[in-house]
Amino acid sequence: MSRSTVRPTNVERYFSEDDVIVSKTDPKGIITYAxxxxxTIADYSEEEVLGKPHNIIRHPDMPAGVFRLMWNRIQSGNEIFAYVCNMAKNGDHYWVLAHVTPNFDRDRRIVGYHSNRRVPDKHILPVIKDLYAQMRAEERRHASSKEGAAASVGIINAMLDRKGLTYDEYIHGL
Incomplete structure (x- = not known):
């Protein structure tokens, strides 16, 4: 089944609080380790994911603005924590709190990325889901996906400005 034909099932998957989902990618986001x-949670074999873009597990309801924010942070050499809804091979979904960090060579050039994902706090998810719904609604108002993603990031920035917080302060304060 091709990724383009997979539709969300609205069935949520869960993993243990002791489990850590780990993946590594090259600088372009191509999976080099899972x-x-x-x-297990994504229901893929190693052969199916190695060499594929990490967005193979992207849920279509995730705002593009979240990924734009994530890429901007990690490509500039910074880490990021973000709540993400991923999609398994059959269309089931699972929520994670992702910690993504760049990997550097000796000359401080980014040679890839490392992501650890843990079970998110279930009490925080309603806040995140509401924010992401606002972001997706904003994205749909734009004909261009690029403009939509930028406007979606604007939703986060406006919220942070109202609260007087940085992104990191907001995420860690939830």
Whole structure:
């Protein structure tokens, strides 16, 4: 089944609070490593994910603005924590709190990215889901996906300005 034909099932998957989903990518986001927990929750074999773009597990309801924010942070050499809804091979979904960090060579050039994902706090998810719904609604108002993603990031920035917080302060304060 091709990724383009997979539709969300609205069935949520869960993993243990002791589990950590781990993946590594090259600088372009191509998967170079996926641990057993990643493969199990996403229902892929190692052969199916290695060499593929990490967005193979992207849920279509995730705002593009979240990924734009994430890429901007990690490509500039910074880490990021973000709540993400991923999609398994069959269309089931699972929520994670992702911690993504760049990997550097000796000359401080980014040579890839490392992501650890844990079970998110279930009490925080309603806040995140509401924010993401606002972001997706804003994205749909734009004909261009690029403009939509930029406007979606604007939703986060406006919220942070109102609260007088940085992104990191907001995420860690939830």
């Amino acid at each position: 641990n057993k927990i990643f493969l």
